Amino acid sequence: MITRALAESVLACAMSGGADFAEIYGQITCNNSITMMNGKIERASDNLVSGVGIRAFLGTKTVFASTSDLSPEGLFKCARSVAAAMGEIRGDVSVNLTERIFPNIHPVKILPSSVEAKVRADILRQGCFAAKEADPAIVQAMGSIAGVDHTILVANTEGLYTTDRHVRTRMAVSAVASNGSENQSGSDSPGAGMGLEFFDLVNPADIGREAARQALVNLRADYCPAGTMTVAIENGFGGVIFHEACGHSLEATSVAIGASQMAGKLGQQIANPKVTAIDDGTIPGAWGSVNIDDEGHPTQRNVLIENGILKNYMIDRLGSRRMGMPMTGNSRRQGYTYEPTSRMTNTFIANGPDKNEDIIASMEYGLYCRKMGGGSVNPLTGAFNFAVTEGYLVRNGKICEPVRGAALIGTGSEILQNIDMVGQNLARAQGMCGSSSGSVPTDVGQPLIRVSTITVGGR
Amino acid sequence: MKFEELKQALVAAAERQGLKEYEIYYQAEESISAETLKQEISSFSSSNTGGICFRCIVDGKMGYASGELMTEEAMEEMVANAISNARAIDSEDEVFIFAGSSAYAPLPEREVKLIDPAAVRDTALKLQADHYAICDKVADGTQSAAVGAVSEIHLCNSKGLDLSNRVGVSFAYSSVVVREGEEAQESFEYAVGETYEDVKDMPAKAVQSALDKLGATTVPSGKYNVLFSGKQFRSFLSVFSAAFSAKNAQMGLSLLAGKEGEQIAAACVTVTDDPMREGCPMQTNFDGEGVATARRNVIEKGVLKTLLYDLTTAKKAGVQSTGNGQKGAYLSPVSIAPYNFSLAPGDASEEELFAAVGNGIYVTECKGFHAGADAVTGDFSIESAGFMIRDGKKAEPIKSFTVAGNFYQLLKQIDRLGNAVKWGLPGGFTVFGSPDVLIRDMSVAGK
Numbered sequence: 001m002i003t004r005a006l007a008e009s010v011l012a013c014a015m016s017g018g019a020d021f022a023e024i025y026g027q028i029t030c031n032n033s034i035t036m037m038n039g040k041i042e043r044a045s046d047n048l049v050s051g052v053g054i055r056a057f058l059g060t061k062t063v064f065a066s067t068s069d070l071s072p073e074g075l076f077k078c079a080r081s082v083a084a085a086m087g088e089i090r091g092d093v094s095v096n097l098t099e100r101i102f103p104n105i106h107p108v109k110i111l112p113s114s115v116e117a118k119v120r121a122d123i124l125r126q127g128c129f130a131a132k133e134a135d136p137a138i139v140q141a142m143g144s145i146a147g148v149d150h151t152i153l154v155a156n157t158e159g160l161y162t163t164d165r166h167v168r169t170r171m172a173v174s175a176v177a178s179n180g181s182e183n184q185s186g187s188d189s190p191g192a193g194m195g196l197e198f199f200d201l202v203n204p205a206d207i208g209r210e211a212a213r214q215a216l217v218n219l220r221a222d223y224c225p226a227g228t229m230t231v232a233i234e235n236g237f238g239g240v241i242f243h244e245a246c247g248h249s250l251e252a253t254s255v256a257i258g259a260s261q262m263a264g265k266l267g268q269q270i271a272n273p274k275v276t277a278i279d280d281g282t283i284p285g286a287w288g289s290v291n292i293d294d295e296g297h298p299t300q301r302n303v304l305i306e307n308g309i310l311k312n313y314m315i316d317r318l319g320s321r322r323m324g325m326p327m328t329g330n331s332r333r334q335g336y337t338y339e340p341t342s343r344m345t346n347t348f349i350a351n352g353p354d355k356n357e358d359i360i361a362s363m364e365y366g367l368y369c370r371k372m373g374g375g376s377v378n379p380l381t382g383a384f385n386f387a388v389t390e391g392y393l394v395r396n397g398k399i400c401e402p403v404r405g406a407a408l409i410g411t412g413s414e415i416l417q418n419i420d421m422v423g424q425n426l427a428r429a430q431g432m433c434g435s436s437s438g439s440v441p442t443d444v445g446q447p448l449i450r451v452s453t454i455t456v457g458g459r
Numbered sequence: 460m461k462f463e464e465l466k467q468a469l470v471a472a473a474e475r476q477g478l479k480e481y482e483i484y485y486q487a488e489e490s491i492s493a494e495t496l497k498q499e500i501s502s503f504s505s506s507n508t509g510g511i512c513f514r515c516i517v518d519g520k521m522g523y524a525s526g527e528l529m530t531e532e533a534m535e536e537m538v539a540n541a542i543s544n545a546r547a548i549d550s551e552d553e554v555f556i557f558a559g560s561s562a563y564a565p566l567p568e569r570e571v572k573l574i575d576p577a578a579v580r581d582t583a584l585k586l587q588a589d590h591y592a593i594c595d596k597v598a599d600g601t602q603s604a605a606v607g608a609v610s611e612i613h614l615c616n617s618k619g620l621d622l623s624n625r626v627g628v629s630f631a632y633s634s635v636v637v638r639e640g641e642e643a644q645e646s647f648e649y650a651v652g653e654t655y656e657d658v659k660d661m662p663a664k665a666v667q668s669a670l671d672k673l674g675a676t677t678v679p680s681g682k683y684n685v686l687f688s689g690k691q692f693r694s695f696l697s698v699f700s701a702a703f704s705a706k707n708a709q710m711g712l713s714l715l716a717g718k719e720g721e722q723i724a725a726a727c728v729t730v731t732d733d734p735m736r737e738g739c740p741m742q743t744n745f746d747g748e749g750v751a752t753a754r755r756n757v758i759e760k761g762v763l764k765t766l767l768y769d770l771t772t773a774k775k776a777g778v779q780s781t782g783n784g785q786k787g788a789y790l791s792p793v794s795i796a797p798y799n800f801s802l803a804p805g806d807a808s809e810e811e812l813f814a815a816v817g818n819g820i821y822v823t824e825c826k827g828f829h830a831g832a833d834a835v836t837g838d839f840s841i842e843s844a845g846f847m848i849r850d851g852k853k854a855e856p857i858k859s860f861t862v863a864g865n866f867y868q869l870l871k872q873i874d875r876l877g878n879a880v881k882w883g884l885p886g887g888f889t890v891f892g893s894p895d896v897l898i899r900d901m902s903v904a905g906k
Contacts, residue, residue, distance in 0.1 A: 028528075034547060037550075037710060038550075038710060040548075040549050040550035040551065040552075041547055041548050041549045041550060042548065042550040042552070043521075043523070043548070043550075043792055044522060044523070044544035044545070044547040044548055045522075045523035045524060045525070045544055045790075045792060046523070046524045046525070046526075046537075046540040046541075046544060047524070047525045047526060047790045048525070048526030048527060048528055048533070048537075049526075049527055050526070050527045050528045051508060051527060060501065061499065061500065061501060061502075062501065062502045062503075063502070063503045063504070064502060064503070064504040064505075065504065065505045065506065065507075066504075066505075066506040066507070066508065067506065067507045067508065068507070068508040068509050068510065068527040068529075069507065069529075070528070077507075078507070081505050085503045085505070085576070116543065116547075117543055117544050117546070117547035118546065118547045120547075121547045139711050140710060140711050140712065142710075176711065176712065176835060178711070182836070183711075183712075183714070183835050183836055184835075184836060185833065185835050185836070223863075226680050226861070226863070226902060226903075226904030227680050227904060228906060254600075257496060257599065257600050257602075258598070258599050258600045258636075259600035259636060259645075261643075337506050337508060339502065339504065373830040373831075374827075374829055374830035375827055375830050376826050376827040376829070376830070376842075378645070378826070380600065380636060380643050380644075380645050381643060381644065381645070383826070383842070383844075383858065383859060384842075385826050385827035385830070385831060385841070385842030385861070386827065386830055386831075387827070387830035387831045387840070404838070405838045405839075405840050405863060406840065407827070407830075407831045407840035407841070407842065407861050407863075409842045409859060409860075409861055410859065411859070455677075455859065455860070455861070455904060455905065455906070456904060457831075457840040457841075457842070457860075457861025457862075457863055457904040458840060458861075458863060458902070458904060459840075459863040459864070459902030459904075
C-alpha cells in the first residue's frame with residue numbers, strides 16, 4: 001500500500017510542524033454484501049474502501065487529516081496539512097522505520113471475496129427460506145450476508161512499520177410474523193472473525209429458524225408491565241447490559257477527560273463481588289478480535305473488574321498520554337477517515353458462583369430477558385437504556401408467559417452493585433458498536449445473571 | 460485521476476464488456492473540524508475523500524460495485540464486479556437506468572466553498588471560552604467544536620443524463636458538563652447553517668440546559684400528559700419515517716400500506732417532505748436515480764396523501780416516482796428516504812402548551828431509539844428525561860423513566876402543536892423537524 005521508504009518521508013513531513021509524534025494509518029478494505037427479501041436475492045454489491053489517515057501529537061494536542069488519494073502527492077499533501085495545522089514549519093525530521101510482523105492468531109480458510117456472489121447467495125437463501133418455512137404466520141423473511149477483508153498499515157515515528165489483515169463474515173436474518181392485524185419481528189445475526197468456513201460451525205438455516213422463533217413468541221406476547229422488578233438476563237447478547245452500563249464508561253475516551261462516572265475509581269469496589277469483567281481482543285476467530293489494534297499495539301486480555309473491584313481502563317495512545325497509564329491494545333477506528341480512540345473488543349462478564357436454575361428459582365416475581373436488543377449510554381452520568389426483544393414474566397420461580405415492548409433503564413454504578421447472582425453458562429454474541437471513531441465489531445457476553453432491582457419500561 | 464478521466468475509463472470498460480445500460484455516481488467531500496478541551500484546540504481534522512459507484516443492468520438485473528481507489532485498473536475491476544453481482548440476483552422487480560425528468564427545480568445561486576480553517580478554530584475557541592465564563596459549575600469534559608464540509612455529486616448514465624450538485628454545510632456544537640458536589644450533568648446544543656452566524660446564543664443555552672438538570676429525580680410510574688420537545692419528537696419522525704417508504708409497504712413491513720387516502724392521524728397533523736427547504740444548506744433537485752425531487756405533503760390534515768417512491772416501487776404501484784430514491788453515500792444502494800421531513804407547526808406558544816398540559820411531563824431528552832423503537836410495529840419504550848409540569852408551569856427536573864406507546868396510535872392522539880419547528884442535523888439530504896407535541900395519557904415507567 002505504502003512502501004517503508006515513502007512512509008518515512010511522509011512521516012518526516014507530518015512532523016515538520018513541531019509535533020512530537022506522528023502516525024500513518026493506511027486502509028484497503030474490500031466489503032461485499034448480498035441482501036435477500038421476499039424470497040429473492042435483491043441486491044449484491046462490492047465496495048473497496050481505500051485511503052490514509054495521518055495524525056500528529058504535540059503533548060495531548062492532536063492534528064488529523066485523511067484522504068482517499070493514495071498517490072505519493074496525495075500523501076504528502078495530507079502530511080503537509082497536518083504539519084501546517086500543528087504549528088510553524090521547521091525543517092523535516094529524520095524518521096527510521098523497522099518492519100515488524102505480528103503473529104496472525106485468526107487464520108482464514110475461505111476468503112469471502114474470492115467466492116462468487118452466487119455461492120454466497122446460496123448460503124443466504126438457506127437462512128431466509130428456513131425462517132419463511134418455520135411457520136405459516138411468518139409473512140416476511142429478510143437477510144443479508146456480508147464479508148469484510150480489511151488490510152491496515154500502521155507506521156509511526158517510534159519506528160513501527162507493520163501491516164495486518166482481518167477478515168470477518170456475518171449473516172443476519174430477520175423474520176416478521178403476522179396474525180393479520182399485528183406484526184412482530186425477530187432476528188438473529190451471528191458473525192465471526194473468520195471466512196466462509198464460519199458456516200461449518202453455524203448452520204445458516206438455524207439462523208433463520210431462530211429469527212422466526214422470536215417473531216412467533218412476540219406475536220403471542222402481551223405488553224410488558226412497567227415498574228421496578230427483579231430481572232434475570234440470559235447469556236450471549238444479554239451482555240449488552242455490561243457493554244452499555246459500564247464498558248463505555250471504562251474507555252479512556254471519556255475517562256481521560258473526566259467525563260466518565262468511572263474516572264478516579266481504580267481499586268474501588270464498583271460492582272457486586274460476584275462480578276468479574278474482561279475485555280479480550282485475543283480470542284481466536286472472535287468477531288471483536290484483531291491481531292493488533294489500529295495504532296499497531298497487539299491486543300490483550302484486560303481484566304477490567306475483578307470480584308467487583310475496578311482494575312483497569314481501556315486505553316489508547318492519546319488516552320495513555322492524558323492519563324499517564326500504559327496502552328491496552330484497545331485503539332480502534334472504523335476506517336481511515338476516523339481518528340482512533342479507545343474502544344471495546346470482546347467484552348464480557350465471566351462465569352460466577354451461582355447455578356442457573358437457582359437464579360430463576362430465586363425469583364418470586366420478575367422478568368426473564370432471554371434476548372436483548374441494542375442500547376445506549378451516557379458515560380458521564382452512567383444513564384443507560386436497552387431493549388428486551390424476547391422476555392417472559394417469572395412467577396414463583398417459574399418462567400411464565402412472554403411479554404413484549406420492555407426496556408431496561410438505570411445507571412451503571414447502581415446496576416453493577418445490583419447484579420447479585422452470576423450464573424455459569426458464559427456465551428458471547430456479536431454486535432456493531434458506534435462511537436466517535438465510527439462503527440466497529442464487538443462481542444458482548446455473560447452467563448445468566450440476576451439484577452435484584454431495575455426499572456422496566458413497559459405499559 | 461480527475462472525475463472526467465475516471466468517467467471515460469468507466470465508459471470505455473463498460474462498452475468493452477458489452478454493457479448497454481449503466482450509471483456512474485461520483486461523490487467527493489472535503490471537510491475540516493476543530494474540537495476543544497479545557498480552553499485549547501485539542502484536535503484539528505481535515506479530510507479529502509471521494510468515491511465512485513458503478514451500477515449496470517445485465518439481463519434485467521441491477522448489479523452494483525463501488526470504490527475509492529481511482530486507477531484505471533480499479534475502474535475495469537469495478538465494472539466486472541458489478542456484472543458478476545448482477546448475475547447473482549433473482550428478484551423480478553423491474554430496475555431502471557433513468558433517462559431524466561422533464562424539468563428540475565433551479566438550485567439556489569450561491570458559491571459553495573469550504574469554510575476558512577481560521578473561522579473553524581476561532582469559532583470553537585470562542586464557544587469554549589464563553590462556556591467557562593458563564594458559570595463556575597462548568598467543568599472539564601466540556602467540549603466545543605466547529606465543522607465545515609463541502610460535497611460534490613455527479614450522476615451520469617448511458618441514457619445521456621448528466622446531473623451535478625455542490626452543497627456546503629457548517630455546524631458547531633456545545634457539549635457542556637456541569638458539576639455540583641458529586642453530581643454531574645451535561646447538555647448538547649448545536650447550530651447548522653452555511654456559516655457560523657447562529658452560534659452566538661448557543662453557549663448560554665447549553666450551560667443553562669445542563670444546570671437545569673441538576674437535582675433531577677425519578678417520577679412514579681403511571682399515566683401522564685406528555686409534552687414532547689420538538690427536538691425529541693423529530694426523532695420519532697426519524698425512526699418511523701421508514702413506514703412511509705413504499706418499499707417497506709410493498710414488503711409488508713409498514714402498517715401504512717394501502718392506507719393512502721385514509722385518515723391516519725389527528726386532523727391537526729400535516730407532514731411535509733421538502734427537498735429544497737429554504738435555509739437548509741443541504742438541498743437537491745434530483746435523487747439518487749436522477750429523478751427530479753419535489754415538495755409534497757405526505758400527511759395532510761390527518762389524511763395519508765402519498766407514500767415515498769423510487770422508480771422500482773412506483774412502477775410496481777402504477778404511480779410516478781416521488782424522487783425519493785436516495786443514495787446515503789456514494790457506495791449506498793438506492794433506498795427510499797425523505798428530505799426535509801417535518802410535522803407542520805400549530806399555533807400554541809410554549810406557555811400555552813404548558814397550560815394545556817396542566818399537570819404532566821415535559822420530555823426534553825430521549826435516548827436509544829435504535830433499540831427501543833420498532834419501526835415495523837410502531838411500538839416504542841424510550842429512556843427519557845425532562846421536567847415535571849405542575850399547574851401549567853415547568854417545574855423540577857426528572858430523569859430515569861421511560862415513555863412507552865405506539866407511533867401509529869400516537870399520530871391519532873396528538874392534541875396540540877407548538878408554533879415553531881425545531882430542525883435537526885442533516886444526514887446527507889435527510890433532516891427531520893418537529894414542533895413541540897402534546898399527547899395525553901401516555902404510559903410512563905419510573906420508580
